[in-house]
Amino acid sequence: xxxxxxQLELSNVGFSYGSxxxxxxxxxxxxxxxxxxxxxxNGAGKSTLIRLLASLLKLQEGNILxxxxxxxxxxxxxxxxxQVDQHQKNFPLRVRDIIEMGRFPHLGHFKRFxxxxxxxxxxxLATMQLEDIADRQIDQLSGGQQQRTYIARALAQEAxxxxxxxxxxxxxxxxxxxxxxxxxxxxxxxHLIIASHHQLESVTDIFxxxxxxxxxxxxxxxxxxxxxxxxxxxxxxxxxxxxxxxxTDPTKTNCCS
Amino acid sequence: xxxxxxxxxxxxxxxxAVIIGFVNGYTSAFVLLHRSPLKLAAFSHSLxxxxxxxxxxxxxxxxxxxxxxxxxAVIIGVLTVLLSRLSxxxxxxxxxxxxxxxxxxxxxxxxQLGSNQELEDWLxxxxxxxxxxxxxxxxxxxxxxxxxxxxxxxxxxANLFDPEVAASLGIRTRLLDYVSFVILILVLITTLxxxxxxxxxxxxxAPAAIARSFVSTPNALFPLSAMVGAAGAAIGLLASYHFxxxxxxxxxxxxxxxxxxxxxxxxxxxx
Numbered sequence: 001x002x003x004x005x006x007q008l009e010l011s012n013v014g015f016s017y018g019s020x021x022x023x024x025x026x027x028x029x030x031x032x033x034x035x036x037x038x039x040x041x042n043g044a045g046k047s048t049l050i051r052l053l054a055s056l057l058k059l060q061e062g063n064i065l066x067x068x069x070x071x072x073x074x075x076x077x078x079x080x081x082x083q084v085d086q087h088q089k090n091f092p093l094r095v096r097d098i099i100e101m102g103r104f105p106h107l108g109h110f111k112r113f114x115x116x117x118x119x120x121x122x123x124x125l126a127t128m129q130l131e132d133i134a135d136r137q138i139d140q141l142s143g144g145q146q147q148r149t150y151i152a153r154a155l156a157q158e159a160x161x162x163x164x165x166x167x168x169x170x171x172x173x174x175x176x177x178x179x180x181x182x183x184x185x186x187x188x189x190x191h192l193i194i195a196s197h198h199q200l201e202s203v204t205d206i207f208x209x210x211x212x213x214x215x216x217x218x219x220x221x222x223x224x225x226x227x228x229x230x231x232x233x234x235x236x237x238x239x240x241x242x243x244x245x246x247x248t249d250p251t252k253t254n255c256c257s
Numbered sequence: 258x259x260x261x262x263x264x265x266x267x268x269x270x271x272x273x274a275v276i277i278g279f280v281n282g283y284t285s286a287f288v289l290l291h292r293s294p295l296k297l298a299a300f301s302h303s304l305x306x307x308x309x310x311x312x313x314x315x316x317x318x319x320x321x322x323x324x325x326x327x328x329x330a331v332i333i334g335v336l337t338v339l340l341s342r343l344s345x346x347x348x349x350x351x352x353x354x355x356x357x358x359x360x361x362x363x364x365x366x367x368x369q370l371g372s373n374q375e376l377e378d379w380l381x382x383x384x385x386x387x388x389x390x391x392x393x394x395x396x397x398x399x400x401x402x403x404x405x406x407x408x409x410x411x412x413x414x415a416n417l418f419d420p421e422v423a424a425s426l427g428i429r430t431r432l433l434d435y436v437s438f439v440i441l442i443l444v445l446i447t448t449l450x451x452x453x454x455x456x457x458x459x460x461x462x463a464p465a466a467i468a469r470s471f472v473s474t475p476n477a478l479f480p481l482s483a484m485v486g487a488a489g490a491a492i493g494l495l496a497s498y499h500f501x502x503x504x505x506x507x508x509x510x511x512x513x514x515x516x517x518x519x520x521x522x523x524x525x526x527x528x
Contacts, residue, residue: 054425080425087419091290092473101415104426109409137473157426 006032006067006160008192014061015048021215022048026062028211028220032160035183035193037203037223039236040213046196049213050163053194054080066161076105078161079154083169084146089139095149096134099124102156124155128182144175151182162186164195168202180206200236203227212236267498270384273392274490274508277384277451280399282464282486284444286479287406287437289465290417296349298458299356301445303333305363305379305454313366323394326446333359334438360454382453382505384494395447402440406479413437414475452505463512464489470523489515 007029014024023045030036038046051057053064055072064071071078079102102124103117125131128148138146147167154162167183168176183206187193197203203210203223210226212218212235219232226232288294307329311321333355340355341348367379378386387395406413416423416430424430441461448457464486465478472478493508500507 054421056421056424075425075427078425080422082419082421086421088290088292088417091418092469092475092478093414093418094474097414097474098418101411101418101422101426104411104415104428107411109412 006192007065008071008161009065010062011065012062013049013052013059013064015045015052015057016060023052023213024061024216026211026213026217028217030192030194030209032190032192033187034209035187035195035207037195037197037207037210038213039197039200039203039210039232040218041236043215044213045215046213047165050080050165050194050196053161054078054163056080076157077159078163079157079159081147081150081154081162081164081167083165083167084143084150085170087138091138093138094135095130095138095141095145095152096121096125098138098149099130099152099156102153102159105157120158121156124152127155128152142175143171144178147171147175147179148182151186160190161192161194164193166198167195168197168199176202200227266385267494269387269389269392270504271491271494273384273387273395273451274494274504275487276392276395276399277448278460278464278490278508279483279487280395280402280444281448281457281460282468282489283403283406283479283483284441285461285463285465285486286468286475286482287413287417288441288462289469289478289482290414290475291437294458294462296352297441297445297461299352300330300333300442301449301454301457301461302363303356303359304329304442304445304449306359306366307363308379308449309363309366309370312370322450323446326449327442329359330442378453379449380453380455381503382449382451382456384451384504387450391447391450395451398443398447402444403483405436405440409433409436410475410479452508456505456509459509459512460486460490463509463516467512467516467519470519485515486512 008031009029011027013026015022026045026049038049040046048057052059053071055075055078059072066074066077099121100113100117103113103120107113107117125134128151130145130148130152133141133145138149141149151162164183167179171179180202183193183195187208193207195207197207204227207223209221210223211220212226212232214235218235219226219229288297304326307325307327308322309325310329311325315321333352336355337348337352340346341351344351363379377383412423412428412433415426416428416433420430444461445454445457448460451457452460465482467485467489468478468481472481489512490508493511494504496502496511497504497507
């Protein structure tokens with residue numbers, strides 16, 4: 001993929017639900033090839049920011065530019081991956097059907113599913129190693145397999161930016177390791193990965209950059225320097241008892257070796 | 258059997274049953290994926306006062322019945338949302354109170370009209386008494402419903418599976434919700450005349466529930482449900498003639514029995 005220099009720029013982004021301010025003055029710049037963690041306590045505005053980037057919420061303040069133009073105009077280049085259990089249960093859809101949904105921005109309502117669409121879906125299945133379970137129903141999959149299916153849908157969509165809402169939640173250690181490896185591969189192949197994340201111990205192992213939110217931007221920068229900043233430690237550790245949890249660093253467990 | 262097809266009235270009723278069964282079956286796939294059969298049951302009851310009031314103030318024609326029912330459905334829908342927000346009581350409870358209230362008003366208005374037979378027809382339907390215009394109306398609505406549900410299936414399925422993902426893919430989810438609501442109401446209204454507002458729910462829910470045991474994708478669910486609906490309605494009508502029972506009830510009993518059998522067959526397969 002040749003979109004190493006595609007730039008995402010946010011300036012003075014703000015959002016309110018009625019009179020309640022959820023987010024204000026968010027400004028940072030990122031580009032394809034990076035993996036950005038959105039950190040912060042519950043209610044810090046992580047989901048709001050992801051929804052703004054996915055164009056699920058209408059931008060109220062500031063600008064979000066993608067490759068120099070408003071992001072909302074480039075919807076097909078952005079894929080939104082919800083939490084694994086968000087979808088309707090017992091829905092008769094196979095892995096293959098979900099991946100094919102990713103072709104909607106290219107096909108719209110009326111175009112027929114073409115050979116090129118088929119090829120893109122097959123390639124996405126192969127990249128995420130889902131060929132063996134392509135005809136399995138979505139509800140028969142583990143959390144990790146569902147997450148890989150959603151990533152494959154984003155690949156079939158030919159999205160440059162992948163927005164993931166708490167992707168590591170509810171996964172066992174082995175699945176977390178696989179997912180971390182998948183995200184690293186995807187960014188190495190030129191995608192911009194943006195994910196809300198709760199497990200502070202693994203931030204620097206999985207992500208290249210981090211944005212700390214607390215209804216406003218607290219800090220943005222390279223993951224290692226952000227995680228060492230005293231200001232960040234105060235914001236995150238004051239609200240996150242998670243830092244005392246056992247280490248779940250995916251790169252330091254056997255399953256990733 | 259030959260005797261059955263020789264009678265003009267029954268012939269027309271048979272065609273009506275197949276059309277209505279097919280269209281309801283096709284639509285039932287949407288209802289199953291939408292998980293809204295109980296809300297739909299409430300709506301089908303709340304159509305009654307609309308039809309009754311239209312009949313009371315204007316003469317009862319297909320068009321006035323149609324518009325009356327549509328207005329009633331929209332009023333109940335909007336009131337449900339509004340009252341639920343105002344009272345902080347969940348919308349299903351509010352809908353349950355409103356639809357029984359509306360249904361009762363419908364019965365009172367129909368009573369005022371003076372004909373008990375007419376009241377029974379609206380409650381339980383009378384497929385034998387359908388006019389040519391009713392038949393054309395069912396056919397027209399059927400074509401619209403099947404076309405819309407087929408053309409927009411890709412977006413509908415994505416929206417039913419996960420509305421947020423659908424919206425992120427650029428699908429106009431709210432517009433889709435409104436369009437599908439109108440389709441459901443149209444199908445219900447044409448079904449109302451055939452099997453009545455009580456049994457209409459069975460026809461618009463059961464076929465997909467039967468088909469679901471045998472298919473694993475929406476693309477298969479829609480056509481199979483339509484075929485099950487058409488077959489169930491046809492068999493039900495033949496049974497009603499043979500056993501001299503009301504058509505709407507026979508159709509509903511056939512579908513309910515087929516549902517039980519489908520679940521049994523599926524669970525035996527699993528064993």
